[in-house]
Amino acid sequence: MPELPEVETYRHYFEATSFHQAIEAIEVEDRKLLTTDYATLTETLVGQSFAATRRVGKNLFAFTDGGHTLHLHFGMTGDLEYYHSSLPRPRHARIVFVFRSGFNLGFICPRKFERIGLVSSVEDYLKRKKIAPDGLEITLEQLTETIQKRKSPIKPVLLDQSTVAGIGNWIVDEVLFQAKVHPERLANELTPSELEQIHSAIGFVLRTAIEHEANYGLFPRSFLIHAREWDASPFEHPDQHKRCPEGHADIVQTRVGGRATYFCPVCQVIP
């Protein structure tokens, strides 16, 4: 479930499992997932080892000891799974890095929205895709400058990776709830105080999610995420997952910018 905190967790997993082992082969089940043609990808990477990583927003970059850069994007449902060759290939591991060590790194692509390929450099990729500063690094000034130029509701503006990198659909709802801003407030009408609260909430939500390795069930009770349908647990009281964490009201479910949206009609009001 790859938004920024998940990708950061995958980055750690990648470093812990797949460094310093020569690549023997790359198995590709569906070439549509590649952004580099198969022959070039193989010719470039076979024999090399992964030696460093970097994450910007939802993008993961892996650097080889030979100086090449691999880019991975996890789409909506991508994941990584490291496994020994004696075990069967994991379900939906449509791209597999086979290491000479006898282990494999599977790029799990259930819905084929994932992408992987070589890039000339991180900076080139970010520029080409207009990726804004990472959510953990962006300054209030940078965020303010972009938001004030936009006239649409704040929710789609924050989802736009050219505003700030790494925010996805559940995080934007959480950020707006923590900042007490209604998702349909127009971006260019937000006050300096609200912009400051949004900036601060972005850092708080991202850091909290990373601390818990994106394991939603462990997030503080004060998080709106527990009101989302897929957080429902059979051990919880059936009504509990639909109330505002502050107990003010029932959470409203609607659509903003074509996306499922949850908010508290009491904590987040349109003036």
Add this chain to the structure above:
DNA sequence: CGCTATGTTGTTCC
């Protein structure tokens, strides 16, 4: 069967 989905990109209309 119908509906929804955590993301991005392409198209069309301003």
Add this chain to the structure above:
DNA sequence: AGGAACAACATAGC
């Protein structure tokens, strides 16, 4: 030129 709105992408799961 570039923003806004929305469809399309491919598949799984309920």
